[in-house]
Amino acid sequence: MIPILLGVSIIVFLLVAAIPGDAIDAKFGQSRLTPQRIAEMKAFLGLDQPVGIRYVNWLKNALTGNFGFSIQYNEPVSHVIHTYIWNSFLLAIVSFVLEMVIAIPIGIYSATKVHSAFDVIFTIVAFAGISLPSFFLALLLQKAFSVDLGWLPLDGMSSVGVAMGPLQQFGDVCLHMILPTITLTVMGIGGTMRYVRTSMLEVINQDYIRTARSKGLSERVVIYKHAFRNASIPIVTFIGGALPGLFSGAMITETVFGWPGIGKIFLASISQRDYMFIMGYVMLLAVLVMIGNLLSDVLYSVVDPRIRLK
């Protein structure tokens, strides 16, 4: 794991360094600061050093938990991440729960009625969800529910310039998060549905299911008690592996809806040349991916006693 993260950090650092111009140029390039003052600031931030030295400096600091200073926000990167990551998490967790609640029953039912009208319709729905570009879905929802019907706010996380009590504030945020949540749910639901269906199908044709049926057990018991128990092994590991991803933010969806999440901040940070934030965020994503893989491996042996025996 450590060598992988090291490799990722080197590649990403080189890429970031390949963007011409730096944070000081982006922030003060248009201002009336003298070239001398700009050079001083660059020297202060270590931006005048060669790439190799800058990387080693970054790495030393990162190992002590210091991910540098975000030039865009005048705050340490870890603060910026801490400020915005929870907004992203809020969207992600709600849509994740919705996804599971909707996708798992549909997946199971599809698998028990393969090639029925129900199965065909939801196969197409699932594939449509996978095939939709997120920005287009977001725009369609905005057009339909905010512009044409006027039911929901167009973007942002809360209404601006309105005095509200805490309860109203909560309601306001809820109202603002409906559309982005729907977007994320639709994007994710297809994959989960197909995954549950496949896991279920693999189990449902096995001999012990036939045995259970021939014992005269009711179909409900056969499906939910005998089949789903085993089918849930891959599903649980799938869910476990997806959990860290809830913190990674949704760049496109957050940007279209103006939701102040970590993904939107990242997209903005690229044009701001906010090196330190870019590095911090990309490394955060890499770590989340690794934790996800680890989690699903661990869960696999926890849930499946057959693996533990080996």
Added chain:
Amino acid sequence: MSNAIAKTKGTAQKKKDVIESPWHLAARRLRRNKMAMIGLIFLVAMILICIIGPLISPYGDITAVDILHAKQPPSAAHLLGTDTNGRDIFTRLMLGGRLSLLIGFGATFLEIFIGTFLGCLAGYYGGAVDAVMMRIVDIVMAIPGMPILIMISAIFSDRHVDTGSRIYLLMLILSCIGWVGTCRFIRGQVLTIREMDYMSATEAMGLHDMRKIFKHIMPNVFPLIIVSATLAVGDTILSESTLSYLGVGVLPPYASWGNMVQEGSNMIDFTLHPWMWMPAGFCILATVLCINLLGDGLRDALDPRMVSGK
């Protein structure tokens, strides 16, 4: 009685099996899959329209500007209306389709080619080659794809790469991120095939390594390559359209479905001129959906072990 019928059916089946090659069988299974066939037919139609359409269209010049007829709603002269510069949207849609499909297929071909080649080498030779290759794969896999693609594309913008060669660079970077999945997958397949008896036979015959890989291993992984390639085309088109939507992929004057959606993203065009951005988005959805349906059908047809529910 029923036994006898089953028996004659069985022999008939057997006779057929003797005549039919695996490819014929797969083709027959695919033809039975209605959704996959609809996907295939629609996809072929889409490709043909995009290639031939602009040749016939009276508005084939991508740089022609006709401000007098800008932002017109759909009419007989302009089936889907005109855009900000008075260009016919239907024609641009076909031109955009050309690029989106070209990039989708081109980048996928590259990534599958690289991934298969390296995967075969790693799986066949094992040892140090395999170890080094898999570490590289691990690292590239841990790099978050979309943020990195956006960053690299931003570097192109800063370095003022001209819009024409950008298209090819875009293909290159998409495949640079995408090859690792194929590589790992193919390596796993080659590892199992390498241990099979007929491979020992090739060993005994003293065949050359390259001949073993390309004549005896490759044909066995080829069906799997086709399936993952098909699904990868859809993903690539989605990535490309997202980048173009963000303004860092295919840039004007070249049309791509992604940047056509983006053209309608200012508030006035978004609310009042939906024909400017909606058709392109639906084109992406329809094309990627068809590719995914086809890919799913191909998986069922080509990989008998994964037959769903029969």
